[in-house]
Every structure is written in C-alpha cells, then in structure tokens.
Amino acid sequence: CIEEQGARLLLCLDRRTGKVLWQRPVLTTPLEKKNKLNSYASSTPATDGRHVWVTFLDAPHPRVVCYTVDGEEVWRATPGEFHSMHGYCSSLIPYKDMIILNADQDAVLPLRAYIVAYEKATGKERWRIDRPNRVRSYTPPAIFQAAGKMQLVVSGAKCVASYDPDTGRPHWIIDGPTEQFCASLVFTDGLFMMTGGFPELHLMGIRPDGTGNITDTHVTWHIKSRKIASYVPSPIA
Structure with missing residues (x-):
C-alpha cells in the first residue's frame, strides 16, 4: 500500500x-x-x-x-x-x-x-x-478431508464450525468457547485442534464426525490457559 x-x-x-x-x-x-x-x-x-x-x-x-x-x-x-x-x-x-x-x-x-x-x-x-x-474475527478457513467428507473449518464469531466447502452447507457447530479468533484450525491424529482467542485463550480437541450442535458431545479435551494457548499464531501439525 x-x-x-x-x-x-x-x-x-x-x-x-x-x-x-x-x-x-x-x-x-x-x-x-x-x-x-x-x-x-x-x-x-x-x-x-x-x-x-x-x-x-x-x-x-x-x-x-x-x-x-x-x-x-x-x-x-x-x-x-x-x-x-x-x-x-x-x-x-x-x-x-x-x-x-x-x-x-x-x-x-x-x-x-x-x-x-x-x-x-x-x-x-x-x-x-x-x-x-x-x-x-480474523481466521482464514482451513479445508481438510475428515470423517469421510471434506470439511471447511473456521473458528470465529463466538463459535467453531464446519461446512461443506462444495456447497456451504453446515456440518457441525460448537458454541464459544470465546468471542474472537485469529488462528486457523489444524487436523491431526483424528482430531481438529483449535487455539484462540479473545478475551480468553483456549485449546480444544474436536472429533470431526459430528452433525448439528456438538458442543456437549464431540469436544475430546478443552484447556483454558494463557500459558500454552495462542491468540494470533496458527498451530502446525
């Protein structure tokens, strides 16, 4: 510019x-x-x-x-x-x-x-x-093949969500765990990993095979920590 x-x-x-x-x-x-x-x-x-x-x-x-x-x-x-x-x-x-x-x-x-x-x-x-x-929120979506289907996953706007990248139709959504996000998700060892955001920092492992609202069913682990979670940098897997 x-x-x-x-x-x-x-x-x-x-x-x-x-x-x-x-x-x-x-x-x-x-x-x-x-x-x-x-x-x-x-x-x-x-x-x-x-x-x-x-x-x-x-x-x-x-x-x-x-x-x-x-x-x-x-x-x-x-x-x-x-x-x-x-x-x-x-x-x-x-x-x-x-x-x-x-x-x-x-x-x-x-x-x-x-x-x-x-x-x-x-x-x-x-x-x-x-x-x-x-x-x-400021997160570039990431696209993976997971649970037998293509998934466009994005954290932002008080949720973590997965969509079909061919049609835009939703696969699943998780409420929260905080307000704003910057980092893209990664997929490794059968789990999506999310890190973010603001005003609280969280790490979360998510099973990819859900449908609808999976807040209470598909979060394998969840850590709230300012010491190990990142707000802006995206993880690498």
Whole structure:
C-alpha cells in the first residue's frame, strides 16, 4: 500500500532475483481505520499458477479481484460490506474451481457476516454462508478431508464450525468457547485442534464426525490457559 496515495497494489516478483516483474493498482481509496498492528495490505493473495486472486478493503466494501499471472485483470467482485475496528485482513482460500473469503465482522442488522465462494474463472458467486453472532474475527478457513467428507473449518464469531466447502452447507457447530479468533484450525491424529482467542485463550480437541450442535458431545479435551494457548499464531501439525 502506498499510504500517501491510498493505493493498494498487487506486485509480481522474480523469486530468484527479487526484481519486480509487474505491479497493478488494485484500487485507490481512502485508508480505513485499523489496529496499529495491522496493515492496509494484510490479506495474502492466492494463485493456481495461471491466475492470482487478491482482496482489499474499499471501505466499507471488500473487493475481490482476479488477474492472470501476467497481470491482466479478469474480473472483480464485491461480496457485501465489512466492518471492524481493527481493519481488514481476510485472506483468500482456493478450493477446486472456487475462491473462498471469510468476512466475519461487526455487522449490525440488516447487514450480515458471511463466508462467500466465487468461481475462479468468472467471479460468479457459487454459495454464501450467513455466519452466526456477527462478531469480528480474523481466521482464514482451513479445508481438510475428515470423517469421510471434506470439511471447511473456521473458528470465529463466538463459535467453531464446519461446512461443506462444495456447497456451504453446515456440518457441525460448537458454541464459544470465546468471542474472537485469529488462528486457523489444524487436523491431526483424528482430531481438529483449535487455539484462540479473545478475551480468553483456549485449546480444544474436536472429533470431526459430528452433525448439528456438538458442543456437549464431540469436544475430546478443552484447556483454558494463557500459558500454552495462542491468540494470533496458527498451530502446525
């Protein structure tokens, strides 16, 4: 981001030399309000080797833009609005022929918090999830094959939830255990592991084979601790 100009840029670098091969001004707009630890370009682009997708906030609207790897714009989409006192940081997640964006946020009705999937090639909306609670969180969804099905799992907005990444339909949900989250889940040894968040820090192991509300049935272990749980860093398994 060139802050003096309000310009949000996408850059392509030669990975061997660091030379800038091309750069594109994705949008130019006034700087949004943010936390001092955040930036105006916190979202990580995604690529499949042929196209690259990037997102910035044109407050109050997120913009999702697709380019070829040569820097030619293919499409752009506006999924809705986004409101957070800490700014924007949602990274795009590629899955099959879709690109997925999590927009957990402080949405006041009739506005909605949402997760949305677009077709990679065209920018056509494939599905949309109406997220519960409408509370800001900052977690990139993670996708795993678990319990015999594909699961898009995300912690945020006072819950931990799993969805079908092909359709957006819910698999299961856990209430809490706290309000806001940053770290993505991992899957190892037959369990999802969650760490987060704010105002309390928790670690949780979750069995992946549930349906509906599994708060009281599928949490294998749960530790509340500021000494071993992390708020921002995601675990590695």
